[in-house]
Amino acid sequence: xxxxxxxxxxxxxxxxxxxxxxxxxxxxxxxxxxxxxxxxxxxxxxxxxxxxxxxxxxxxxxxxxxxxxxxxxxxxxxxxxxxxxxxxxxxxxxxxxxxxxxxxxxxxxxxxxxxxxxxxxxxx
Numbered sequence: 576x577x578x579x580x581x582x583x584x585x586x587x588x589x590x591x592x593x594x595x596x597x598x599x600x601x602x603x604x605x606x607x608x609x610x611x612x613x614x615x616x617x618x619x620x621x622x623x624x625x626x627x628x629x630x631x632x633x634x635x636x637x638x639x640x641x642x643x644x645x646x647x648x649x650x651x652x653x654x655x656x657x658x659x660x661x662x663x664x665x666x667x668x669x670x671x672x673x674x675x676x677x678x679x680x681x682x683x684x685x686x687x688x689x690x691x692x693x694x695x696x697x698x699x
Contacts, residue, residue, distance in 0.1 A: 577602045577688045581671050584693030587661055591697070595656040597671030597690060604652040605629070608676045611645065611656050612683055613667035613695075622681025623669070626654060632679040638664075661697045668692040 583595040597609060608627045614620040624645040626633045633645050644657040654671060672686035 579690035581690040581693040586696045592659045597654045599652045605649040607673040609654040615667040625679040627679040
């Protein structure tokens with residue numbers, strides 16, 4: 576059974592950087608596309624980025640393009656989200672999710688498996 580664990584969140588000042596990790600266990604990881612999502616208090620969950628199963632296709636929300644980079648290491652069963660130039664508006668709980676597909680998409684309802692989330696707070 577697939578399990579996902581996020582890590583790397585924390586408190587950072589505006590303009591700072593964090594790298595989130597999403598590590599999977601219990602499955603053949605390179606069958607799965609991974610999406611990163613975030614949810615701020617009082618707001619709906621939104622797609623941030625995605626990467627397909629091979630890593631050959633990625634996508635980003637307009638709000639993070641040029642600042643965030645998604646990558647994966649299938650040998651380590653891990654997907655990374657490098658977040659640079661962080662803004663207070665990036666503050667949220669960040670979740671990774673997995674789906675058996677060769678596509679890359681950021682619609683939350685399409686994903687069956689979710690991690691528990693990691694808090695990212697951008698504040699001075």
